[in-house]
Amino acid sequence: MDTALSEICAFIQAIPPFDLLDDNALESVVKEINICYLRNQENLPPDEFAAQTLFILRKGALSYYSAEDELLGMYGEGDICSIYCHEKNTMNIRVRTHEDTLLYAISYPVLQDILQDFPDVIAFFDNSAEQRLQKKMASVNEEAIISSSLINTSITAFYHTPVASIDYKSTIQAAAIKMTDLGYSCLVVLNGDESVGIVTDKDIRRRCVAQGLAISQPITDIITDNITTIDISSNAYDALMIMTSKHIHHLPVTNQGRLEGMVTVTDLMNHEGQNAANLTSIIHKANTVADLVEISKMLPKLQIRMAKLGTTADHVGKSISAITMAFTIRLIEMAEKLLGPAPVPYAWLAAGSQARQEQFAHSDQDNALIISDEMQPEHDKWFFDLATFVSDGLAACGFIYCPGDIMATNSKWRQPQKVWCGYFDKWVNTPSPKALLNASVFFDLSTVHGDTSLLASVRQEMLEKTKRSTLFIAHLSKNALNLRPPLGFFRDFVLVQDGENKKVLDLKHNGIAPIVDLARIYALAEGVAVTSTIERLQQVAGTRSLTKASAANLIDAYEFLAMLRMQHQSKRMQNNKKPNNFLSPKALSKLEREHLKDAFKVIKTMQDARQSAY
Amino acid sequence: MFFDSLFGYEAKRKRLLKKAPEGALRDFLSVPFPDKKQFFVDTPILSVDFETTGLHAINDKLLSVGFVDLHANQIPLKSSYHEIIRSKGRLKADNVTIHQITDSQKDQGESLQLVVEQLLKALTGKVMLVHFARIEREFLQQACLELYGMAPTFPMIDTLMVAKKRLDHRDVAYDPSTLRLSALRNKYQLPEHYAHNALNDAIATAELLMAQVSNMREPMQVRLADLLL
Missing domain, CATH: 3.30.460.10 (Beta Polymerase, domain 2)
Known part of the structure; x- marks a missing residue:
């Protein structure tokens, strides 16, 4: 690729969803770019462009306005304007430049044609905010299931090797001494190279001391032969399942039949120790x-x-x-x-x-x-x-x-x-x-x-009362609408209703709390007794307060915001800082910003519906 | 009017066309140049940049050529072209650091003739746009002299002169460095660009002209004559 276009390629590639493209596809996209320049306060699209064009902001700023001339959002370098991708601008949004602006324009039908092999990229422009958010949360939840369990951990992360062992001719006392010295609760009993059984603390207690058996007896009198083992290629979850089902606390690990190590319940517990x-x-x-x-x-x-x-x-x-x-x-x-x-x-x-x-x-x-x-x-x-x-x-x-x-x-x-x-x-x-x-x-x-x-x-x-009291629900709704999500981001600022810029995003008050409030209102209006936000939304889904689709959208938005907050707070705690709810847009990836904007949109839609209901 | 028909670039084109040998140069000269009176937005323009080993068209060599169309207030990247020119002799180290073109890249480049032919073909019926016209004009004329035995003339827009005219008009002293491509782009808040690559500079120059025209009093009324050298 030419050095000149490689610069434009790099710029485009940093913008989701174009980050999903390979170099060839990216190059084809860049070749389709028409660069254009608009002065401040000009309307989009420029006259030269017919319908169905995607715009990427190279430099400058765009403002979006509703039909009622209310500011809906502002966009800066590296933001995408997909309003004009489709035949009809169904949203009835007007876009105007807010500064002198350099735009990269791409014909959307041509883009669709080039990116046939990248349905995810096209879906990004075709999907609604709700659909994008749903996709994101589905993949987050999937990852959580996979990574949070022991399934993902190899047994080699836990096992002890080499195994403490004792010759099968030794006495019970010799075994007890060895276990005490090593601090182990279990020994493998060997005949030459071959393991003939296992002896544990419990065996000495139950089969020797409790039975009055002489400690000078050979260890083979109290061992458990016919031992259960696990192959080294198994995962920690398999090991836990075997130990639980057989009620055993020690599990020898074998590698192609040969004894390789030992894994104990305590090891697994320690792994999940802080759970x-x-x-x-x-x-x-x-x-x-x-x-x-x-x-x-x-x-x-x-x-x-x-x-x-x-x-x-x-x-x-x-x-x-x-x-x-x-x-x-x-x-x-x-x-x-x-x-x-x-x-x-x-x-x-x-x-x-x-x-x-x-x-x-x-x-x-x-x-x-x-x-x-x-x-x-x-x-x-x-x-x-x-x-x-x-x-x-x-x-x-x-x-x-x-x-x-x-x-x-x-x-x-x-x-x-x-x-x-x-x-x-x-x-x-x-x-x-x-x-x-x-x-x-x-x-x-x-x-x-x-x-x-x-x-x-x-x-x-x-609840009997709240279900019937429309005045109460109206007051509660009015209060809830005091906390509004921001419009979005503009460069490294958070853009709020009056077009003002803020340096940080208050995840709690401008994102999470509005959803918690909405869920509470729905629950009280419907007489639902549960208190958790997600459960409330699940239980009111499909009632006259909230459609099933809206409930699902709010849950996705809530989970995404809560996840961002959790990650932000963990990061702060790791750096020995007090956790808070204030997120700087600089700390957010472009994709996270997109998802956040989608979440804000979902909240705003539901708040507007609430407002018009009362 | 009379003056133009005798000495204007169209008159020169017609005179040269009669003498031009068969081939690329003749093809180029056989198509009329855009009319001076037409609006800027209606004018087909080719933004061109050369990277050279020095400033002297006879002693120094053309290293690479980049160009891109500018038409109807748009720069279609599909029209972009960049080629390194094969030539004898080693490059000076300080040149390599500026253009990032190494000897081995140069050895794999295209012949001067092929690149000039492609440039003339792209430039046919268009106005040439450059930043600091002397280099591109003299090097292209020198190349044509070597290849075809004659140096054509062609209408040019120079973003440096467009900027200089505005400053001279205000009749105040200015630092000549403010007329550099990057300084002018900066003035119009155009993004930083990776300079000293021929195609990159050609795109950067075309973007600059769009910004310059957009900032004139009535951009849609700007005519080619207002911009030509």
Whole structure:
């Protein structure tokens, strides 16, 4: 390729989806480029171009406007304008240059013709924002399934070699001494080169000591012959399956029939050592707050690791929420031991992100107490002490006190059932936007510990009311529409509604929270009791509040935004920085920006629908 | 009018056509040049750049030729052409660093005759666009002298002169370095380009002319005569 065109090739190749092209296809595309120049404030397409042209911005800027002259977006160097690809500009969008602009124009039919072998590239221009996002999330989820499991890990990553062995003529005592010296719980018993069996700690206990067998007896008296082995080419998942189904903890590894090493359940556990289930069981065994504080230090590491493995944000959120729940339960148990049993039944409630199971490490604590109506005034001391112990404990474990004081230590949120019913009555029946703004966190409540029926009956009553109260839903919708996604990106800035530029994208307030709010509104309008955003969207899909297609689009957008946030936070934590929600466009790849813009579009569409509904 | 018909480039073309030998040069001269009065947007233009071993058309050699069409405010890359010219003698090291053309590339290049023929064919019926006209004019005329025994004339637009005219018009002192191709592109906020490749410079020059014309008072009313050297 000529050096001159290779420069243009490199420019084009850096722009998704052209990055998917091979050099030949890229060269053919570049040869079809017509370079044109437009002055500031000229309309696209330039007169010389008939319909069906794709434009790539080489230099300058374009602004998109709706038919009502509302700014829809701005585009800079390396952005693609595909509005005019098709016969009809169905979106009714007008495009104008915002600076003097150098454009690369390509006839779209010609492009389709050249790229017949690259359906993904053509699909990128033909698909809607929703379709592109769906494709992206489908591939993310697929990767997560593959990479997060043991299936992907070879057994060679775990096994010990060489294997500790002992001659078959040795005594039981000699075996026990050798195991003690090596610190192993298992030996392979050899006759020459051939393995004749396996002996473990458990065999010595059950077949020798418990039976009163002399330790001077030959080891062959207590070994397990007929041993199960695994081939070295297997993966860790196979090993785990064999050990679980046969109830064994040691598995010799063979290479073409020859003994090569040993893999133990402990090895596999250590690999998954920081996993959520394991951490939960450690928390359960902790005896002091100090122990819990030690364990809590593993939480960021767990999140980083899960993010690295390609686990979905949903999975991470659920795991972290489950662990927070375990911390809380253990603290409550400790408090009850200290304070004596509860005077009346109660339940400890989580609110907000923990209740939605969408919590990440370093979240703040949102909690409350719901107490049986049998509660007497003198009982409050016990519950206050409980709340103080638990929230102090959580704070020590890194869950900072709620800045809005939504905590069980606040007497307002430590009340008997009937008072809670009264709260919800007031919020739903005589709604005021300001009161609802602070109360929305209480429409995401879940029981962490205690009598689940207390919350369940309050919720049931509340949902009956929210289903019928259009005024309440209208107020909630109005509040939700205060948080709007940005229009997109312009160069290295985030472009917001009024055409202003911002340096960072607030993933939480301009992306995730609007979807969480929408999902809550749909759920309350439809009387759906679940609290997690994805589950809410799944359950309201196909109701009068939300079509199935829209629900799927919102879930894709939510998962994508949550994934970006998780990766961003993991990166920060790895660099020993406090996780936050602020993403600089500079840190985003061009493709990520495209997907983000698609996600914003989905949110905007649904918000607009909400706005027109009320 | 009368002056043009005697001394204008069309009159010269007709006179030369009578003397031109059969072949590429004659074919080139047999097609009329665009009318001076026609609008810039309607005029077929060929943006051309040469890389040479020096500034002297007789002593120095043509190293490479690049060109691309500019028509109707568009540069179709399909029309782009780049060729290295085969010649005897070794290149000077400092030249190699500027043009990135090595001896071995040069040895594999095309003959001067073939490249000049392809250039004349592409230039037929068009106006030649260059940045700093002297090099391309003198080297092409010298090559034609060697190949055909005569040096043709042809209408040219020089983006350097277009810029200079504007500056002279304002009657203020300016730094001559502001008339360099990259400096002028910078002024019109055109992207950085990889200079000293013939095709690249030809594209860069064509982009610059589009920007220059777009920034004139009534771009659609700009006529060829307003731009010609």
